[in-house]
Amino acid sequence: MTRMVQLAVAGDISEAEEIQEILTSAGIDSELESAQDEPLTVVVPETQLENAKEAIEALTEPDELISEP
Secondary structure, three states: OOOEEEEEEEOOHHHHHHHHHHHHHOOOOOEEEOOOOOOEEEEEEHHHHHHHHHHHHHOOOHHHHOOOO
16 A cells, blocks of 8 residues: 655645646546644655656646745
């Protein structure tokens, strides 16, 4: 069984679902994890972590990746 590792922390459910949609379109399985009063964490199989990072970078706009002060 492949260990699941954190890819991203989403600010809300819609952001988490958007990340999941990107990963699904790239053929990468993902799950959402959340503890009570904790933000949503998107996790992927450890063996897919680098591919998942590349998919997120490739399918998001550059200004979405950098938060403005």
